[in-house]
Amino acid sequence: MCADQISPPQTTRRHAIEIFLGGGLLASLASFLYPVLRYFVPPAVADLGGDEVVAAKLGDLKPNSGKIFRFGSRPGLLILTSDGTYRALSATCTHLGCTVQYRSDLREIWCACHNGTYDLNGRNISGPPPRPLTVFEVHERGDEIVVSRKREA
Amino acid sequence: MFAAIIRWLDERLDLDGLIAPLRHKTVPTHRFSYWYFFGGITLFLFIIQVLTGILLLLYYRSGANEAFESVQYIMTRVQFGWLIRSIHSWSANLMIFTAFVHMFSVTFLKAYRKPRELTWVTGMILLFLVMGFGFSGYLLPWNTLAFFATKVGTEIAGQVPIIGKPIMIFLRGGEEVTGATLTRFFGFHVAILPGIVTVLIAVHLFLVQRQGMSVPPKVETEWTANPSLRREMKFFPNFLLRELMAWYVAIGALGALAALFPWNLGVKADPFVSAPAGIKPEWYFLFMFQTLKLIPSKVWIIDGEVLGVLGCSLAGLFWLLLPFFENDKAGRTKAWITGLSVFALVYVVGMTVYGFLAK
Numbered sequence: 001m002c003a004d005q006i007s008p009p010q011t012t013r014r015h016a017i018e019i020f021l022g023g024g025l026l027a028s029l030a031s032f033l034y035p036v037l038r039y040f041v042p043p044a045v046a047d048l049g050g051d052e053v054v055a056a057k058l059g060d061l062k063p064n065s066g067k068i069f070r071f072g073s074r075p076g077l078l079i080l081t082s083d084g085t086y087r088a089l090s091a092t093c094t095h096l097g098c099t100v101q102y103r104s105d106l107r108e109i110w111c112a113c114h115n116g117t118y119d120l121n122g123r124n125i126s127g128p129p130p131r132p133l134t135v136f137e138v139h140e141r142g143d144e145i146v147v148s149r150k151r152e153a
Numbered sequence: 154m155f156a157a158i159i160r161w162l163d164e165r166l167d168l169d170g171l172i173a174p175l176r177h178k179t180v181p182t183h184r185f186s187y188w189y190f191f192g193g194i195t196l197f198l199f200i201i202q203v204l205t206g207i208l209l210l211l212y213y214r215s216g217a218n219e220a221f222e223s224v225q226y227i228m229t230r231v232q233f234g235w236l237i238r239s240i241h242s243w244s245a246n247l248m249i250f251t252a253f254v255h256m257f258s259v260t261f262l263k264a265y266r267k268p269r270e271l272t273w274v275t276g277m278i279l280l281f282l283v284m285g286f287g288f289s290g291y292l293l294p295w296n297t298l299a300f301f302a303t304k305v306g307t308e309i310a311g312q313v314p315i316i317g318k319p320i321m322i323f324l325r326g327g328e329e330v331t332g333a334t335l336t337r338f339f340g341f342h343v344a345i346l347p348g349i350v351t352v353l354i355a356v357h358l359f360l361v362q363r364q365g366m367s368v369p370p371k372v373e374t375e376w377t378a379n380p381s382l383r384r385e386m387k388f389f390p391n392f393l394l395r396e397l398m399a400w401y402v403a404i405g406a407l408g409a410l411a412a413l414f415p416w417n418l419g420v421k422a423d424p425f426v427s428a429p430a431g432i433k434p435e436w437y438f439l440f441m442f443q444t445l446k447l448i449p450s451k452v453w454i455i456d457g458e459v460l461g462v463l464g465c466s467l468a469g470l471f472w473l474l475l476p477f478f479e480n481d482k483a484g485r486t487k488a489w490i491t492g493l494s495v496f497a498l499v500y501v502v503g504m505t506v507y508g509f510l511a512k
Contacts, residue, residue: 028401035233
C-alpha cells in the first residue's frame with residue numbers, strides 16, 4: 001500500500017531530472033553544432049571585376065582570332081572577327097561549365113569538353129549546350145578594349 | 154526506435170560481450186583518485202584538436218604568401234572562424250598543460266612502476282609528440298613570433314653535435330626558415346604527428362585497459378594493513394560518467410576562454426626584419442629556454458649551448474626511462490626518485506615563472 005503511494009511521485013521526479021539532463025545536453029550539443037554548421041558555409045566571394053574590365057589592348061588580337069580574359073571571377077572570350085569587329089561573350093559553356101574557345105577554322109565558338117558549338121552571337125547551334133552564351137558589350141577607349149555587362153533595358 | 158536499432162546491432166555484434174571487459178573493470182577509490190581524470194581530459198582535448206583541426210583545414214592554405222592571409226580570412230570572414238581557431242589554440246595549450254599534470258601525477262603516485270613501464274614510456278613519447286604538435290602548429294599562421302620561434306627552435310636542434318645540422322636542415326627543408334619550412338611543418342602537423350599519436354594513444358589506452366589503474370604504494374600499504382578500507386568503483390558506468398562530467402567542465406572552461414580571450418594572430422612574418430624585443434617561446438618551452446639562457450657561453454672547453462642542449466636531451470631520456478631505475482618490488486619505492494620528482498616539478502615550474510618574469 002505504502003509503496004504504491006510513494007512510487008508515482010518518484011517516477012515523475014526521475015522523469016523531470018531526465019528532461020532537464022537530456023534537454024541540457026541537447027542544448028549544449030546544439031550550441032556546439034550551430035557554429036560548426038555556420039562555419040561550413042564559405043563566405044561569399046566579392047566579384048572583384050565589377051561590371052567593366054579591360055579585356056585587351058588594340059592590336060593584341062589578329063583578325064579571326066580570340067582570347068580568354070578575366071571578367072570578375074569568371075573567364076570571358078574576346079573575338080576579333082575577320083571583318084574587324086570585336087565581340088565579347090561569357091566563356092563558360094552553358095552545358096557543364098567548361099571554358100569555350102574560338103575556332104578560327106570553323107569561325108565558331110567551340111567547347112572541347114563535349115563538342116558543343118555556338119555561333120559568333122553566342123547562340124548554341126550544335127551539341128549539348130542548352131542555352132546561348134551571355135553576350136557582353138565592347139567599347140574601344142583609347143587603345144584599350146573595354147568589355148562591360150549589357151545594361152538591362 | 155533507438156531501442157530497436159540497439160537490439161538490431163546487439164543481435165549481430167553481441168554488444169554486451171563487447172563492453173563486458175568495461176563492466177568488470179574497476180577503479181580504485183581513494184584520496185588521490187581525482188588525479189586519474191587528467192589523462193582522460195588530455196584525451197578529450199586531443200579529440201577537440203582533431204575536430205577543430207579538420208575544420209581549420211577547410212580554409213587554411215599553407216605557403217609563405219597565403220598562410221597568414223588564410224588565417225586572417227578564417228578569423229575575420231568565415232562565420233565563427235575566430236571561435237574555431239581560438240578553441241584550437243586554447244585547447245592546444247590546455248592539452249599540453251593537462252598532459253604535464255597527468256605526467257607529474259603519475260610520477261608522484263608512482264604509477265609508472267612495474268608492470269606499467271610501457272604505459273609510462275608510451276605516455277612520455279606522447280608528451281614529446283604533443284610538444285611537437287605545439288611547435289609545428291605554432292608556425293602555421295606564419296606570423297613574426299612564430300617565425301622567430303621556429304628559427305630559434307630549429308637552431309637549437311642544430312646545436313647537437315654531429316647529427317644536429319642534418320636534423321636542422323631536415324626540419325627547415327633547407328638552410329633557412331622559409332616557405333619550405335612552413336610546408337614541412339604543415340605536413341608534420343596534419344599528417345605525420347596525428348598518425349603516430351593516434352597509434353600511440355591506442356597502445357597507451359590498451360595498456361591502461363589491460364592492467365587497470367595503479368594504486369599508489371602508500372594507499373596500497375594502508376589497504377593491506379586494513380583491508381576494510383579498500384574501495385573500488387565500477388569503471389562503467391560510474392567512473393565513466395564522472396569522467397564525462399570532467400569533460401563537460403573542460404569544454405565549458407575551453408569555450409569561455411576561447412570566447413572571452415580570442416587568440417591573437419599577430420603580424421605577418423617578414424624574414425628581413427629584426428626580431429621584436431622581449432621575444433619568448435610558448436610557455437611550455439619556457440623552462441628549457443630559460444635554462445639555455447642561464448648557461449654561460451663557455452663551460453670549460455664545451456660551448457654553453459651544446460652543453461644545454463645535451464643536458465636537456467639527457468634529462469628527457471632519463472625521464473623517459475624512469476621506471477627502469479625504480480624498485481621492482483611491489484609497494485617499495487626508491488627515495489631518491491621521489492626526491493628527484495619533487496626537484497623536477499619545482500625546477501620546471503620555477504624556471505617557467507622565472508622565464509615569464511625575466512626581461
